[in-house]
Amino acid sequence: MVEVSMIVKNENGLHARPASLFSKAAAKYKSDIKVIKNGDHSKTCNPKSIISLLSLGIYKGDQLTISASGEDEEFAVKELQEFLEKGID
Template sequence: MAQRRITVQSEVGLHARPAALFVEAATKGGSEVTVAKGDGAPVSAKSILAVMGLDVRKGDEIVITAEGEDAEALLDRLAEIADAG
């Protein structure tokens, strides 16, 4: 299992377009992926409603966890999306 802690830099956080890109990337990977806001409960990173329900804003810390063969590459991509600002 691989994990990353990221401080979101996107001006809109993980809402609207960034959330859609995040979920799309998570869905394409073969790994099981979850995301949590701070120390909160993790949700599926493959669900747009779950990701948007976290209400992640600029400056919030998220924890992304992936398990599978492509976990590290997938975490790199998801971190890139969350950091885009």
């Protein structure tokens, strides 16, 4: 399992457009991927589902932990981390 934590930089958080792009990026991978908001394991989602991702209500400044487990786990976490670092609005 590979895991990374980071702070959301998008000015408007992960609203519909960036959440859609994030979800599409996650869906490319075979690994099981999870996103945890602010370290609260009750606020966990499968980012391959945009509805699940949007249900977390992710705003600028929130801490997200991205974890992946599977054959392409390193690539999945790296791409999703880079997505959040870019701060796409």
